[in-house]
Amino acid sequence: MVVFFNGEFLEKENVAISPDDRGFLFADGVYDVVRAYRGRLFRWQEHLDRLAHGLKELRIEGVSLGGLEKIAFQLLKENGLEAAEATLYLQITRGATLRSHRFPPQGTIPTVYAEANPFTPPIELRKKGASAIIVPDERWGRCDIKTINLLPNTMANQRAFEAGAFEAIFARDGLLLEGSHSSILFVKDDALLCPPLTNFILPGITRNVVLSLASTESISVHIRPCLENEVAEFQEILMLGTTSEIVPITKVNGISVGTGVPGRIARKLQSAFRRITQELKSRS
Numbered sequence: 001m002v003v004f005f006n007g008e009f010l011e012k013e014n015v016a017i018s019p020d021d022r023g024f025l026f027a028d029g030v031y032d033v034v035r036a037y038r039g040r041l042f043r044w045q046e047h048l049d050r051l052a053h054g055l056k057e058l059r060i061e062g063v064s065l066g067g068l069e070k071i072a073f074q075l076l077k078e079n080g081l082e083a084a085e086a087t088l089y090l091q092i093t094r095g096a097t098l099r100s101h102r103f104p105p106q107g108t109i110p111t112v113y114a115e116a117n118p119f120t121p122p123i124e125l126r127k128k129g130a131s132a133i134i135v136p137d138e139r140w141g142r143c144d145i146k147t148i149n150l151l152p153n154t155m156a157n158q159r160a161f162e163a164g165a166f167e168a169i170f171a172r173d174g175l176l177l178e179g180s181h182s183s184i185l186f187v188k189d190d191a192l193l194c195p196p197l198t199n200f201i202l203p204g205i206t207r208n209v210v211l212s213l214a215s216t217e218s219i220s221v222h223i224r225p226c227l228e229n230e231v232a233e234f235q236e237i238l239m240l241g242t243t244s245e246i247v248p249i250t251k252v253n254g255i256s257v258g259t260g261v262p263g264r265i266a267r268k269l270q271s272a273f274r275r276i277t278q279e280l281k282s283r284s
């Protein structure tokens with residue numbers, strides 16, 4: 001597998017990341033995951049903008065994001081994924097320097113890594129739905145940045161897995177925020193409820209797409225806090241993400257959501273989402 005590392009395309013096994021890399025030592029970096037539909041990058045600019053936001057907030061300087069698109073296409077090509085379902089993983093860290101809590105000396109070059117992987121869409125999961133558990137949010141106060149510091153997310157996801165569920169939904173001060181690796185929307189009184197963006201929520205690209213699809217599909221949307229103690233009143237819960245797209249959550253903490261099967265709004269939005277990805281795939 002050919003990957004990109006600090007300006008070079010090389011076999012993955014030949015990548016040598018320094019043990020002094022700030023990503024390795026401090027999880028000091030950002031990442032993003034982008035879907036490629038038959039070689040077409042989905043919402044590339046939005047992912048790039050989110051990376052740029054993260055770099056700015058973490059004060060990581062000296063990376064030019066402009067060249068990443070070309071690198072992404074090259075990776076698809078090098079790995080025979082130009083006409084395939086694929087994902088691109090991009091990661092930038094503050095670079096390698098002698099371990100110190102302080103920022104590295106001026107001029108330290110950030111580490112840039114990217115790889116492309118074949119992807120099998122979770123078709124059954126989208127069709128049948130998945131279950132989730134609610135867990136206390138133990139993350140830091142800047143969840144709006146897509147940092148590589150994902151320990152609370154992986155701990156929560158593992159907890160879900162061990163409970164026989166697919167996703168863990170973070171709750172903080174009685175508010176349901178998002179999943180360990182997804183955005184979460186709710187349906188009540190036939191309207192889509194969307195937790196407002198704060199420092200405790202990642203601005204999901206899929207969430208934005210789905211909100212605009214809701215408007216074209218004439219589904220009412222209310223941006224408002226969603227409460228843990230409202231769970232029994234939700235008709236549907238939707239999990240959203242770059243690789244999941246839209247997965248209905250049919251059970252929370254072992255209890256059925258609504259009728260316990262994927263609901264009407266999830267189905268409608270899934271069809272609308274499929275239309276835009278089909279359109280992207282057929283673009284010449």
Ligand code: PLP
Binds near residue numbers: 181202203243
């Ligand atoms: N929230 C969190 C915590 C995530 O990790 C992700 C995706 O990885 C999302 C939301 C969904 O974001 P996107 O739709 O941009 O993939």
